[in-house]
Amino acid sequence: MTxxxxxxxxxxxxxxxxxxxxxxxxxxxMQQYFEQSLKGSNSIxxxxxxxxxxxxxxxxxxxxxxxxxxxxxxxxxxxxPALDSLGAERKSAWQLPEELExxxxxxxxxxxxxxxxxxxYPFFLYLHGSGPKDKExxxxxxxxxxxxxxxxxxxxxxxxxxxxxxxWWQKSKQLAWENLLRQAMxxxxxxxxxxxxFGISEGGYGSQRLASFYADYWAAAGPMAGGEPLKNxxxxxxxxxxxxxxxxxxxxxFYRNLLTRFTSEALxxxxxxxxxxxxxxxxxxxxxxxxxxxxxxxxxxxxxxxRNARPKHFIWxxxxxDELHRKGFYNIVVNERPDAQLRTRYDVNIQENVxxxxxxxxxxxxxxxxPMFGIELKFSRAYAPATRxxxxxxxxxxxxxxxxxxxxxxxxxxxxxxxxxIDTKNMLRSLxxxxxxxxxxxxxVDITIS
Numbered sequence: 001m002t003x004x005x006x007x008x009x010x011x012x013x014x015x016x017x018x019x020x021x022x023x024x025x026x027x028x029x030m031q032q033y034f035e036q037s038l039k040g041s042n043s044i045x046x047x048x049x050x051x052x053x054x055x056x057x058x059x060x061x062x063x064x065x066x067x068x069x070x071x072x073x074x075x076x077x078x079x080x081p082a083l084d085s086l087g088a089e090r091k092s093a094w095q096l097p098e099e100l101e102x103x104x105x106x107x108x109x110x111x112x113x114x115x116x117x118x119x120x121y122p123f124f125l126y127l128h129g130s131g132p133k134d135k136e137x138x139x140x141x142x143x144x145x146x147x148x149x150x151x152x153x154x155x156x157x158x159x160x161x162x163x164x165x166x167x168w169w170q171k172s173k174q175l176a177w178e179n180l181l182r183q184a185m186x187x188x189x190x191x192x193x194x195x196x197x198f199g200i201s202e203g204g205y206g207s208q209r210l211a212s213f214y215a216d217y218w219a220a221a222g223p224m225a226g227g228e229p230l231k232n233x234x235x236x237x238x239x240x241x242x243x244x245x246x247x248x249x250x251x252x253x254f255y256r257n258l259l260t261r262f263t264s265e266a267l268x269x270x271x272x273x274x275x276x277x278x279x280x281x282x283x284x285x286x287x288x289x290x291x292x293x294x295x296x297x298x299x300x301x302x303x304x305x306x307r308n309a310r311p312k313h314f315i316w317x318x319x320x321x322d323e324l325h326r327k328g329f330y331n332i333v334v335n336e337r338p339d340a341q342l343r344t345r346y347d348v349n350i351q352e353n354v355x356x357x358x359x360x361x362x363x364x365x366x367x368x369x370x371p372m373f374g375i376e377l378k379f380s381r382a383y384a385p386a387t388r389x390x391x392x393x394x395x396x397x398x399x400x401x402x403x404x405x406x407x408x409x410x411x412x413x414x415x416x417x418x419x420x421x422i423d424t425k426n427m428l429r430s431l432x433x434x435x436x437x438x439x440x441x442x443x444x445v446d447i448t449i450s
Contacts, residue, residue, distance in 0.1 A: 086111030114151025127199030168206025338389030
């Protein structure tokens with residue numbers, strides 16, 4: 001070998017080692033950023049990097065690796081135990097914050113059925129009904145072991161408290177679900193595009209609410225023997241979430257059959273407006289059945305559904321659930337809500353490199369109220385264009401062509417036209433908001449509504 005080739009080889013090795021060291025340094029800085037984010041602080045700024053389209057995949061992997069390490073290093077009381085068979089019936093528990101719900105211990109079973117698929121297990125969250133909580137929890141385990149949905153992985157919680165706290169959507173439980181989604185996304189044994197929520201009776205109400213509120217995470221949802229007023233679970237949010245709703249046709253308790261029919265009518269109506277969306281739903285009012293129905297049909301149907309994590313069209317009704325709002329939905333993050341007193345509807349539509357967004361404030365009017373319990377049953381809505389507010393639109397290379405100019409139009413007004421910067425800061429922020437391996441967005445546009 002000539003001396004020239006030896007020197008050339010030494011230089012190449014040195015460059016390679018230098019690049020590796022630089023990558024490790026960047027990952028460490030990103031890990032520290034995520035650690036502060038997980039602790040609720042923004043005190044650390046990380047040196048971000050402009051990228052080319054060809055660099056996106058490698059940097060996305062580095063960002064995810066830093067996120068995983070940050071989650072491993074920051075103490076978290078809401079982690080999942082080591083995987084075990086559901087048949088082992090291992091009990092675990094999370095202690096929810098006292099200020100959100102007193103004496104709230106969320107007991108749960110967590111276990112798998114069958115051999116893990118190559119992409120990871122489908123993940124089921126099952127919510128039980130409102131009988132005595134020990135009996136309901138035990139029944140949930142029996143049903144989960146019986147259902148023909150394997151291979152699968154189950155999280156089966158027990159409601160912490162009864163009486164006024166017997167609701168799966170209250171803010172104490174929202175904390176649990178957001179941590180559960182984060183843990184599921186971190187788990188290499190879970191398929192991030194096959195997460196499902198379902199439940200029976202009170203769990204039917206809960207799963208219907210969670211289906212709409214967290215629709216961007218679920219591949220599908222399956223409430224049974226429930227029936228929420230649509231104000232609590234707008235069907236608009238389900239444009240890309242499969243939905244299977246089953247209630248007895250004679251289940252008149254709390255108007256469950258009537259409210260299930262209203263949900264069916266609302267889905268049929270919005271499908272007429274958007275025939276390319278809302279395609280994958282089934283709502284069944286089961287003849288001659290009251291509150292008890294066949295439960296075994298739901299999870300096999302759910303298990304066949306897969307999430308589209310980055311749709312090119314969706315509608316999001318941003319509403320509060322027990323006084324809390326989501327930070328964002330799919331690929332938008334709200335920095336300043338248009339009206340603190342009203343709900344907001346975002347209609348995001350991407351065609352080629354044009355992003356058309358309608359942002360509207362919503363006013364509800366109650367049309368039908370139950371005279372016995374005062375339950376608001378039916379509503380009309382009025383929409384008016386938002387005149388203020390600020391949000392971030394995140395973009396991915398499979399949503400638009402990032403090598404070409406992008407046009408963003410909000411309420412008929414062009415607010416951006418040009419090349420979108422591809423930067424690691426967008427990856428960091430989107431991951432810190434959504435916790436989602438499928439939504440590490442390299443590009444973003446900040447939009448102020450005026």
